[in-house]
Amino acid sequence: MIIQKTENSRISTFDPNNFSFGSTFIDHMIICEYEDGKWGDVKLVPYGPIPFTPAMMGVNYGQACFEGMKAYKDKDGQVFLFRPEKNFERINKSAKRLAMPEVTEEMFLDGLKALVDIDRDWIPQGEGMSLYIRPLIFATEEALKARVANKYMFAIVATPAKSYYAEPVSVKISDHYSRAANGGVGSAKAAGNYAASFYPTQLAIEEGYEQIIWTDDATHEYFEESGTMNVFVRINDTIYTPPTSEKILDGVTRDSFIQLAKRRGIEVKIEPVAVKTVIEALKDGSLKEVWGVGTAVVTTEFQALGYEGVKLELPRLSAEESYAAILKKDLVDLQNNLSEDPFGWRVSVDHALETV
Numbered sequence: 001m002i003i004q005k006t007e008n009s010r011i012s013t014f015d016p017n018n019f020s021f022g023s024t025f026i027d028h029m030i031i032c033e034y035e036d037g038k039w040g041d042v043k044l045v046p047y048g049p050i051p052f053t054p055a056m057m058g059v060n061y062g063q064a065c066f067e068g069m070k071a072y073k074d075k076d077g078q079v080f081l082f083r084p085e086k087n088f089e090r091i092n093k094s095a096k097r098l099a100m101p102e103v104t105e106e107m108f109l110d111g112l113k114a115l116v117d118i119d120r121d122w123i124p125q126g127e128g129m130s131l132y133i134r135p136l137i138f139a140t141e142e143a144l145k146a147r148v149a150n151k152y153m154f155a156i157v158a159t160p161a162k163s164y165y166a167e168p169v170s171v172k173i174s175d176h177y178s179r180a181a182n183g184g185v186g187s188a189k190a191a192g193n194y195a196a197s198f199y200p201t202q203l204a205i206e207e208g209y210e211q212i213i214w215t216d217d218a219t220h221e222y223f224e225e226s227g228t229m230n231v232f233v234r235i236n237d238t239i240y241t242p243p244t245s246e247k248i249l250d251g252v253t254r255d256s257f258i259q260l261a262k263r264r265g266i267e268v269k270i271e272p273v274a275v276k277t278v279i280e281a282l283k284d285g286s287l288k289e290v291w292g293v294g295t296a297v298v299t300t301e302f303q304a305l306g307y308e309g310v311k312l313e314l315p316r317l318s319a320e321e322s323y324a325a326i327l328k329k330d331l332v333d334l335q336n337n338l339s340e341d342p343f344g345w346r347v348s349v350d351h352a353l354e355t356v
């Protein structure tokens, strides 16, 4: 790895108690360029803009995919990644679906660890605090030719993240728009999937909701995901979540919630979740909670479902009763090294720089 340390660290301007998530960037970034059929050297360089032309293929034809993951610092200053091999596998799955070159495990994991290690001072400490990390691959070739590009960049950038309590939100069950279709790119973390979801989400916001529950594109009778999160439904004391597929992204948080729930002896059913079943359960009182999960905010609990033009209020459970809250705490404690890690999910980054 080629390491070029910044001579103008901005760390003295960083206030861990007052910063803007998503627009504060750590001192360094990882970049690596692909050309002539192979990846070049991985470089750890000062964070900053890269020159690009509007004729760059990535912005014209949309060959771009990304990952979202976090690093955590415990009370002794030890730093951990959470299940980074899952993100490595997934970025390559996305790259393959978008006809982009896959990255090597060494590029991805060593790049991540070196970046997090060198900028460990940027990781805010404390409950729920973390560093949000964004690996991405995009086409950089300068050409207006609608074909697979032959130049790409792999990059990793990162922004400090704070814990925030997310208020329960109202979600509209989609009866028209879709996020994904059979044979499409729904299971890839394709940048374009986000672009396509913004307009329907704006419409839902105008109708008084915060998010959309995406349903299947053919019938709109089955839950798929909520916003950019996987969705869980609890009926009585059983948790339901739809199986991952070509249309449902295989979330790391989803998988972790399933395993944590099973460890607690909670029954988890991975099966199609029919809108009708959920609405009937709401009406007969057996629906206890519905929530979304993802790396960024861990869980978002829902307070109301929009169905056939009506906003149906969900029950409010206390933190002691809510599986969403209990499992969130299990996960966050494990991520922050406040509990045992029987699954081997924490990966230390300490001294990573010395070995790359």
Ligand SMILES: *Cc1c(COP(=O)(O)O)cnc(C)c1O
Residues within 6 Å of the ligand: 068, 189, 225, 227, 228, 229, 230, 249, 250, 251, 252, 253, 254, 293, 294, 295, 296
């Ligand atoms: C990233 C993402 C998720 C959540 O995945 P995590 O690995 O848990 O962060 C869920 N759905 C979609 C559509 C996503 O893009």
